[in-house]
Amino acid sequence: MKSRSALVAAALAIALVAGSSEAGAQQRTCRGPDPVDTLKEMSAAIYACWKPPRGTAGMSLTLRFSLRRDGTLVGKPRATFSDLGTDSALNRAFVASILKALDEALPLPFSDSMGGAIAGRMLAPRFTATFERAS
Numbered sequence: 001m002k003s004r005s006a007l008v009a010a011a012l013a014i015a016l017v018a019g020s021s022e023a024g025a026q027q028r029t030c031r032g033p034d035p036v037d038t039l040k041e042m043s044a045a046i047y048a049c050w051k052p053p054r055g056t057a058g059m060s061l062t063l064r065f066s067l068r069r070d071g072t073l074v075g076k077p078r079a080t081f082s083d084l085g086t087d088s089a090l091n092r093a094f095v096a097s098i099l100k101a102l103d104e105a106l107p108l109p110f111s112d113s114m115g116g117a118i119a120g121r122m123l124a125p126r127f128t129a130t131f132e133r134a135s
Contacts, residue, residue: 027044027048028041028044028045028048029048030045030048030049030104030105031049031104031105032045032048032109033109034109035109035110035111035114036071036108036109036110036111036114037110037111037113037114038114042108042110042114042118043125045105045108046101046102046105046108046125047101048105049100049101049102049104049105050097050098050101050127051097051100051101052094052097052127052129053090053093053094053097055087055090056085056090056093056094056097056129057129057130057131058083058085058128058129058130059083059084059085059091059094059128059129060081060082060083060084060126060127060128060129061079061081061082061083061084061094061095061098061126061127062079062080062081062082062124062125062126062127063077063078063079063080063098063102063124063125063127064077064078064079064080064122064123064124065077065078065102065122065123066120066121066122066123067106067108067110067118067119067121067123068115068119068120069110069115069116069118069119070107070110070115071106071107071108071109071110071115072106072107073102073106074120077099077102079095080124081126082095094129098127101127
């Protein structure tokens with residue numbers, strides 16, 4: 001069971017990092033009503049709400065959290081990895097932008113099958129600012 005959970009977390013991490021392009025963000029809108037049925041759609045739905053602050057290109061943060069069947073957060077996300085800069089104010093703004101994206105994206109409108117598959121599984125997406133986005 002743990003290996004399946006690890007695969008789900010790894011797939012989500014890859015999907016979020018791979019989805020960190022304009023094309024990925026254009027596929028879904030923040031708080032869009034369309035059902036989320038795959039890990040790729042889930043990462044795109046969260047990423048669509050993320051607006052990394054200017055000056056954070058190259059920064060990265062991995063959060064660990066789980067979601068309920070209804071798309072709401074279980075507990076509080078925990079940072080498990082970070083690659084931040086030397087400016088503490090910019091680092092705080094970067095982390096805050098990720099937490100704000102989660103807050104805005106959740107609850108996700110999971111399909112019944114996705115809700116059942118994802119419920120309670122530990123996820124570990126990595127948020128990486130790969131370029132400067134216009135705010």
